[in-house]
Amino acid sequence: MRILIIGNGGREAAIGKKLAEDRRVTQIFFAKGNATTEQIGKNISLTDNRELVNFAIREAVDLTIVGPEAFLVSGIVDDFTKAGLRIFGPSKKVANLEGSKAYSKKFMQEYGVKTASAQIFSSYVEAEAYLKTAQYPLIIKASGLAQGKGVVLADDKDEALKIIHDFMIAKIYGDAGIKVVIEEYLKGFEASIICFSNGKDLIPCIAAKDYKRAGNNHTGPNTGGMGSVAPSPEFTAAHEEDFRKNILEPTLRGMKDNYLMFSGFIFFGLMVTDKGCHLLEYNMRSGDPETQVIMPLLENNLLDTINDCIDGKDIELKFKDEKAVCLVMVSGGYPGKYQTGYEITNLNRVNQSSVLLAGASSKAGGIYSAGGRVVNLVATGASFDEARKKVYEDAKTIQFDYAYYRDDIAKF
Structure with missing residues (x-):
């Protein structure tokens, strides 16, 4: 089989590496890929939907898998489907559950999905008036896509007013924040659950834990993810039952009512409080960096699982009885301003972890930083301590200017 994976992060590298284990896979293309994916398959520089459709036809691609949300929201699945191409991911209509937090919040409220209470504003004046009498702390979210950074905790009125000015007036995230x-602030721990969708059901993977804040002890600004572990040590069987009853089942009911069923991934971002699981957001794709710890533990053949989902067949997921840890090494300054173009050295000396490069590219015989999240180190073990020790020992080996990573991944 010839496969096209769209995206250039650690998630796409993890999916590609899993698929490359299958002898039936003869070629994997990545658009546009990174320094790891070029070792797995072939990187192509195309980023336009129509160009990708034409490429898939010309190269007789058998299956396309979409990683990033922007492609899904732009309707790439619709374009491939119209061309008679096999693709794993939601249509543009379904992807709006991630593309618009306002839409998804209304969906949750309508179908009784357990979530934080919230108000939606398209008027700056009305949002400002609301914040002047609101109870703090609270959470402010840009409704559109902001690369995982448009969610901010406001501790007081002044901070909240500045945030909505940045979002709605200064447009620091473009139209995403207009x-x-x-919504109300929920105190607890976060959990991530990725599900496969086969067009009629949502089948959950084991829960993962994502470390979103840039600094140790969950401090600093939100990022796309500084690390992850699986299975989540905090997420119990009781939490799983609560999730199924109060989040998964009403979501499935709402999707069926609104003709939103699809074949692809759906990600549930949860906050677990002393009152149970609450849904923070839907992502209509596999999570990053959660995918990096789910794939090594998945016992199923990934190619068969994806094809069965597209064909509407029933699937049963199985996972190894092990622990997985992913440590993300980033460019200093991320998620704010940062510089790239620094050579990454000693990658060949990593011997305990799997290296999944993300924001990194090859040039002039070397590998150089090219983004905010640069290197993913993934290891498994019988315990979290064992897996954690592997990634941190290997992180000390890798060098690039202004490299930074949290010290507390998998310390919980």
Whole structure:
């Protein structure tokens, strides 16, 4: 089989590496890929939907898998489907559950999905008036896509007013912030659950834990993810039952009512409080960096699982009885301003972890930083301590200017 994977992060590298284990896979293309994916398959520089459709036809691609949300929201699945091409991911209509936090919050409220109470504003004046009398702390979210950074905790009125000014007036995230969702602050721990969808059901993977804040002890700004572990040590069987009853089942009911069923991934971002699981957001694709710890533990053949989902067949997921840890090494300054173009050295000396390069590219015989999240180190073990020790020992080996990573991944 010839496969096309769209995206250039650690998630796409993890999916590609899993698929490359299958002898039936003869060629994997990555658009546009990174320094790891070029070792697995062939990177191509195309980023336009129509160009990708033409490429898939010309190269007789048998299956396409979409990683990033922007492609899904732009309707790439619709374009491939119209061309008679086999693709794994939601249509543009379904992807709006991630593309618009305002839409998804209304969906949750309508179908009784357990979530934080919230107000939605498209008027800056009305949002400002609301914030002047609101109870703090609270969460302010840009409704549109902001690369995982458009969610901010406001501790007081002044901070909240500045945030909505940045989002709605200064437009620091472009049009993503012209509509905002302001919701109650929930205190607890976060959990991530990725599900496969086969067009009629949602089948959950084991829960993972993502470390979103840039600094140790969950401090600093939100990022796309500084690390992850699986299975989540905090997520119990009781939490899983609560999730199924109060989040998964009403979501499935709402999707069926609104003709939103699809074959692909759906990600549930949860906050677990002393009152149970609450849904923070839907992502209509596999999570990053959660995919990096789910794939090594998945016992199923990934190619068969994806094809069965597209064909509407029933699937049963099985996972190894092991622990997985992913440590993300980033460019200093991320998620704010940072510089790239620094050579990454000693990658060949990593011997305990799997290296999944993300924001990195090859040039002039070397590998150089090219983004905020640069290197993913993934290891498994019988315990979290064992897996954690592997990634941190290997992280000390890798060098690039202004490299930074959290010290507390898998310390919980």
